[in-house]
Amino acid sequence: MGDIRALERADLPAVMALLREGLPGFPLDEEGLAAAAFEDPWRDEELPSLVATESGRVVGFIRSQARPMLFDGRAVRGVCLSDLVVSPGHRRGAAGAMLLGRLLKGPQDVSWSDSATDFVVRAWRTFGGHVDHARAADFMLVLRPLRWIAAIAAARVRGRDVGRALMPVGALPAHAAGPRISGHRAPEQEPGVSGEDAGPAAIAAALPAIRGRVRLMVDWDEPQLAATLRRIEALGGDLIVRLVRRGEAPIGWYACLSRRGGAARVLHLAADERAVGAVFSDLVAAAAAAGATVLTGRAEPHLERPLRERLA
Template sequence: MSRIRSLQPDDLSQVVALYRTYFAEPNVGDADELHTAFEQIFLGQPLSDPSIPSLVFEGSDGEILGFIGSLVHRMRFDETPVRLACSSSLVVAPRARQLGAGGLLLRKYLAGPQDLTITDTAGSATEHMWKRLGGSMYHLGSVTWLHLLHPLRAAVGVKLWQRGRHRWLPFARPLCRPTDALYSRFTGTDGTSDVEKHTEEPLSPQLLIDHLHLGPQQFPLRPDFDAESLGMLFDQIDRSRSNGRLVKNFVRDARGRPVGWYIASLLPSGIYRVMGLAAAPGNEELLFRHVLHKAKDLNAAAVAGRLEPWMLEVSPRRMMMFLRVRFLVHSRNSALCDAVRSGKALLTGLESDIWIPR
């Protein structure tokens, strides 16, 4: 008889095989690389919690036919400790889908002892299951923004990455250059900026904790980081080949006053993906322009990230917005769901699973 149970170390080989076959992009890496990553992420510190484990769907013959990953973060709601669980990497073999394995795994996971569950990389099928189980969508958080720097190279880079051929990108860049140069000439993307006077320093775990919240807005729901666990999380993100180069900096103006901080990664596709950022009051536009300027310095093809409410006021004219994935929330405490959906939750992007190898 099939059953759902907690992920065990001996399951990892089958889980990795399932993931590589039915979920991952062609370039995700070899089995050994994924085995090490999954062991660290889903069974190691700081993200695993034995009381809210990753789950597997085991067939009657002992074969692993389904998997849902669990990432657990400490939060605070006002002054009350909260455990936030992020549902990750839900994958089911075709022959188990007719048994409803995906829905059963998700129902079991959502029934866990966590106070709040999220996922912000869901597709339409997952959205349907969540809503049937009492979840809802955070619409603003489901919007992705994209600012093109070199549009043809961005399109080619994404396509090559999706096909597992990103190593061809250096050879494709010269072919893209004339078209992208025309785009830069007519849009002014090559212009200088006053943000060149800003200074940067590495965003250490303690520096992020000290400056997590810079603006005047109050966030009843917010992360409760500690420096050791945050450092381990940074290391895990940095080790993932699919994340490319991790960039995390604290920005100051010419007088040494804080402008803000940001965390991003230059993906192998050439996209500069922003995972989190926060600006000091009155510096929102400066910080955003600084991030775009940094992307240019790194020769990124485009800059992308999840939409934050304040970005609507500072976004450049050429920024595009579209619904790419679903940000879903579930909780037995309606106040926690309301905090997320109303923008009163400070979510840095580190709480998501967007950096998981895929």
């Protein structure tokens, strides 16, 4: 094995080639990866993205996303690890494990990954990590049943596979049959609760009131929110960012990437546990108004009740 070192700008073409081969559908182009790796406001010189090299050639990569966090009000350092790839000729070696191990040995207090291959799961456990099964599944809430069914039927008539854009979860949702058949109606929005489109400054200003009893969270600030939302908008689709209030008091916020006629994906939803249902109701209404046929996202534990109330 050669060397494990910090990613450099000159490595980007080789890294992009690895990502395209190893992670089909990787959403960033070279410019986007450069911005994420070198221009992020929270970039930490002690927690860089890493490459593995062999005879001077890049044969592996892992991305590091540093995140200042709060744990019971105390500042801690976090890092999200993602996009671990190794060239086919080196997958039987130790490059992948060495990249993951080097990054896990950094000065951070907490490490996590929001997606993983079977190899990453095995290696993660070897290094003492665990799998958060509660967050390892997606939900699917059908917003426009007739359009959704018609789109699936049209895809099959044309001989196309029904992809995750139409069916994010491989299941037939009972709630799509409607209240006349299922006998179940989704809860209505609470009186006095309203949502509004919001930018990074408004979200950052509202966060102290929203955090409530959440113990561990990313300590978002306006510059990082602005940079993150810009990168998401560059992926395409309609980015929905809204602040939800009860009266004048902020109670939660969310970000959702919607594609008209397709799926709207929840990227983030934060609220005090007592207000999650009201914030989720605003999200459902906003996604439907944007023309999405399906709402999907990670089945986070704090969403369990509003999802159960909708048979999702």
